[in-house]
Amino acid sequence: VVLSEATVKVKVEDRIIHTAAEGNGPVNALDAALRKGLLEFYPGLATVELVDYKVRILEESSGTASQVRVLIESSDGHTQWRTVGSSTNIIEASWLALADSMEYFLIKRNTTS
Known part of the structure; x- marks a missing residue:
């Protein structure tokens, strides 16, 4: 199985969040990395x-x-x-x-x- 990896950097309020995640393709990896950075602030995104x-x-x-x-x-x-x-x-x-x-x-x- 080949996994893709994505790294994202987002600013939430006054914090810079830098996360990385793997997925079964680049879009899935981007989705996972973005969620990883945002779920702490916006738990509703889990739905x-x-x-x-x-x-x-x-x-x-x-x-x-x-x-x-x-x-x-x-x-x-x-x-x-x-x-x-x-x-x-x-x-x-x-x-x-x-x-x-x-x-x-x-x-x-x-x-x-």
Whole structure:
């Protein structure tokens, strides 16, 4: 089994949190590392899970140099939402969609509490 490793650095309030985690692919590793850094501050993120992950090439004529769009569908067990990331780097596009998903959950939870 080949594992991917991701390292993330996030700022929460006035603290810098630097974490690393492994996963069964780069997106899973990014997800695990981000959660590892945020769960202490936002335990509700433990309920968020990735339901679907789709990648689409936006410029067919550019081949592997193409801009990609990543669509992530997430759920907290009650509601589902979608977030999008776009970049010429599939990992960056995935990161943008993943981070937006968690941020959306936190904003939505704070406005409905």
